[in-house]
Amino acid sequence: xxxxxxxxxxxxxxxxxxxxxxxxxxxxxxxxxxxxxxxxxxxxxxxxxxxxxxxxxxxxxxxxxxxxxxxxxxxxxxxxxxxxxxxxxxxxxxxxxxxxxxxxxxxxxxxxxxxxxxxxxxxxxxxxxxxxxxxxxxxxxxxxxxxxxxxxxxxxxxxxxxxxxxxxxxxxxxxxxxxxxxxxxxxxxxxxxxxxxxxxxxxxxxxxxxxxxxxxxxxxxxxxxxxxxxxxxxxxxxxxxxxxxxxxxxxxxxxxxxxxxxxxxxxxxxxxxxxxxxxxxxxxxxxxxxxxxxxxxxxx
Numbered sequence: 001x002x003x004x005x006x007x008x009x010x011x012x013x014x015x016x017x018x019x020x021x022x023x024x025x026x027x028x029x030x031x032x033x034x035x036x037x038x039x040x041x042x043x044x045x046x047x048x049x050x051x052x053x054x055x056x057x058x059x060x061x062x063x064x065x066x067x068x069x070x071x072x073x074x075x076x077x078x079x080x081x082x083x084x085x086x087x088x089x090x091x092x093x094x095x096x097x098x099x100x101x102x103x104x105x106x107x108x109x110x111x112x113x114x115x116x117x118x119x120x121x122x123x124x125x126x127x128x129x130x131x132x133x134x135x136x137x138x139x140x141x142x143x144x145x146x147x148x149x150x151x152x153x154x155x156x157x158x159x160x161x162x163x164x165x166x167x168x169x170x171x172x173x174x175x176x177x178x179x180x181x182x183x184x185x186x187x188x189x190x191x192x193x194x195x196x197x198x199x200x201x202x203x204x205x206x207x208x209x210x211x212x213x214x215x216x217x218x219x220x221x222x223x224x225x226x227x228x229x230x231x232x233x234x235x236x237x238x239x240x241x242x243x244x245x246x247x248x249x250x251x252x253x254x255x256x257x258x259x260x261x262x263x264x265x266x267x268x269x270x271x272x273x274x275x276x277x278x279x280x281x282x283x284x285x286x287x288x289x290x291x292x293x294x295x296x297x298x299x300x
Contacts, residue, residue, distance in 0.1 A: 036135055039250050042257045042268075043219070044135075046228040047156050053138040055151055056128060057168055059121050059161030060143045062113040066100045071110060079108040114145060119282070120237030121160040124244030128158060131248045144168055153223045161240050162216075162233035169231050174220050177293040178272050184235050186214050186274065195291055199274065201235045210282070214290075215239035215275040217247065221297050234277070242277040242284035252287065263294050270295035 036048055047054050067079045082090070084106070091101055100107060125141070132139045142151065144159075144166045151157070152168065163170030163180045170180065181187040186199045202212035216239075218231040232243035246252040260268055272293050278286040 037250065039253045039257065040135070042260060043247060043253060047158075047230075048135060048137060050156050050227070052155065053140045054132065055147075055155040055157045056125060056139050056141045057144050057147050057157060057159045057166065058125055058141060059117050059166035059169075060114055060145055061116070061118075061161075061165035062111055063116050064109040065112050065116075066104070067108040067110045068100075075110045076108075079110045081108050082106060114143070118161060118165060118237030118240065120234065120239070120241030120284075121165070123241045124160050124232060127244045127248040128160075149223065152229070154227070155222075156227045156229075157222060158230045158232065160232055160244070161237075162235065165237075166233075169233050173223060173229065174270065174295055174297050176218065176220070176272060176295060178216055178218070178274060180233070180235075186216055186235060188274075190293065192291065192293075199235075199290070201239075210236055210238060210279050213239035213242070213277040213279055213284070215243035215246070215277055215287075217243050217273040217275065218295075219272075220270050220295055225297060238279045238282065238284050239275070239277050242275055242287045245284060246273075246275060246287055256289065256292075259289055259292050263292065268294060270297060 040048065064080070067076065087101070087106060090107070094101060096102065129139060144161075147168055152171070157168075159166055159169045161169060164184060177188065177190040179187050179189065181198060184201070188195055188197050188199070191197050199214045201210060201214065203209060204211050213234050213236050215232070215234040218229075218233070220229050220231075221227070222229045230247075232240055232247070234240040234243060246256065256273065259273075260271065263271070272295060274290040274292070276288050276290050277284045
């Protein structure tokens with residue numbers, strides 16, 4: 001009997017030692033940096049080589065929303081009353097059974113400047129965080145209204161949304177070939193042969209729904225030129241989403257890397273890429289490159 005107990009104890013100890021050794025090996029392997037596919041490196045290298053978290057900046061533009069009884073009276077005092085004609089137009093577009101319209105015969109609008117972001121920016125944020133997690137990199141998130149110049153100076157930064165929804169996207173840290181126009185277009189300040197001077201979204205003639213957008217990818221130095229700023233901006237939210245999708249898809253990145261090689265610079269650092277985006281029911285479908293321009297820093 002004692003011999004059987006002894007054999008059992010020896011076997012149990014041996015199994016525990018084996019399990020402990022396997023567990024330590026798994027922990028060690030998990031702690032090692034993940035192998036990053038070569039397709040990500042041309043675009044993402046500055047962000048992947050940085051040991052500190054990348055700062056993701058989500059837009060929060062001012063928008064009008066429906067007033068509700070729970071709002072503070074100060075909002076009620078500055079609300080905008082909709083006329084019967086405007087209310088009827090809303091009913092036709094949204095449907096009378098929508099909760100807000102059903103319970104507010106004459107709805108009012110109030111300005112909200114710190115609560116909302118675009119759907120394209122939100123989906124783009126999801127794609128970026130999924131990419132960073134898959135590559136074993138950390139990121140942190142801030143709303144654009146809470147970002148400071150110190151943040152822009154001390155971090156690699158990714159800005160989601162154009163200057164229309166994210167004021168930091170319009171900071172001209174170096175001379176850029178493309179920028180946001182006053183009519184919500186993308187302006188080409190340095191058109192090359194065959195390029196247009198301005199790119200505008202297109203809409204369905206009957207429904208007014210967006211059917212074609214443009215997205216702009218910008219890689220440029222930050223304030224101190226020690227870190228990198230990436231701006232993903234569309235003329236509409238769908239263009240921003242498409243830009244994020246393009247940079248998080250291995251197939252798209254592979255083609256982009258080939259296009260960047262055509263700029264004939266062995267160590268291309270800063271650039272802009274203009275994308276054309278087909279849109280169906282608010283969803284980016286076909287994304288293609290219109291052109292790519294190298295950007296030059298005075299300190300390069």
